[in-house]
Amino acid sequence: MDNKKFEKISRALSDASRITILQEIRKKQGCLYCAEITDMLDLTQPSVSHHLKQLVDADLLIPEKEGRNIKYLLNQEVLADYIACLNFLRG
Amino acid sequence: MDNKKFEKISRALSDASRITILQEIRKKQGCLYCAEITDMLDLTQPSVSHHLKQLVDADLLIPEKEGRNIKYLLNQEVLADYIACLNFLRG
DNA sequence: TAGATACATTCAAATATTTCAAACTAACAG
DNA sequence: CTGTTAGTTTGAAATATTTGAATGTATCTA
Numbered sequence: 314m315d316n317k318k319f320e321k322i323s324r325a326l327s328d329a330s331r332i333t334i335l336q337e338i339r340k341k342q343g344c345l346y347c348a349e350i351t352d353m354l355d356l357t358q359p360s361v362s363h364h365l366k367q368l369v370d371a372d373l374l375i376p377e378k379e380g381r382n383i384k385y386l387l388n389q390e391v392l393a394d395y396i397a398c399l400n401f402l403r404g
Numbered sequence: 405m406d407n408k409k410f411e412k413i414s415r416a417l418s419d420a421s422r423i424t425i426l427q428e429i430r431k432k433q434g435c436l437y438c439a440e441i442t443d444m445l446d447l448t449q450p451s452v453s454h455h456l457k458q459l460v461d462a463d464l465l466i467p468e469k470e471g472r473n474i475k476y477l478l479n480q481e482v483l484a485d486y487i488a489c490l491n492f493l494r495g
Numbered sequence: 496t497a498g499a500t501a502c503a504t505t506c507a508a509a510t511a512t513t514t515c516a517a518a519c520t521a522a523c524a525g
Numbered sequence: 526c527t528g529t530t531a532g533t534t535t536g537a538a539a540t541a542t543t544t545g546a547a548t549g550t551a552t553c554t555a
Binding site: 317321333387403 | 417434495
């Protein structure tokens with residue numbers, strides 16, 4: 314993972330709403346629907362859509378279309394790579 | 405570590421200059437002087453000072469005064485806590 | 496004590512982020 | 526086809542971040 318990618322992931326993780334989204338997905342064994350995420354956040358639907366886009370653009374979430382709905386899955390691999398970079402910083 | 409703290413650390417990590425600072429400190433076995441950091445970045449001294457403040461405020465760096473100079477040490481403990489939070493997200 | 500050095504702070508300009516209302520697209524139901 | 530539901534995109538306002546010039550403060554040196 315290069316620095317640009319590391320920076321992008323860090324930025325995606327630097328917002329309270331997005332942290333909540335990831336934590337809730339974790340609680341649900343790594344998968345949540347868009348509508349569920351919108352319900353649990355105190356934001357309008359377009360704002361939630363924006364935050365989800367940040368997480369998807371950073372590859373932290375993988376979107377899966379199911380008809381009109383979208384299911385978001387946690388990207389374990391990218392998260393593991395990010396953690397590996399942080400561990401490297403520890404020397 | 406609560407979400408506010410996690411958010412602050414993520415934000416501190418979401419800038420190219422600050423990532424470089426941490427990487428260079430790692431290369432030097434976890435410790436660098438302010439002047440060395442200013443020299444290696446293509447930014448003015450006040451800008452570097454600003455970035456160092458972000459890292460210190462997030463507790464990622466520990467400043468140690470040595471006369472007129474300041475030595476910055478990597479805070480291994482906080483970095484480990486941050487990594488633990490990320491590992492928790494993996495479920 | 497006077498001048499120099501190391502770093503911080505303040506202020507302002509440029510840029511980026513967050514948020515919502517409004518409008519849009521895609522998929523389903525009848 | 527028409528209407529509805531799920532989600533995206535656009536545009537604009539509010540706020541935050543990044544950056545550097547100017548200035549301030551603390552420490553060292555002569």
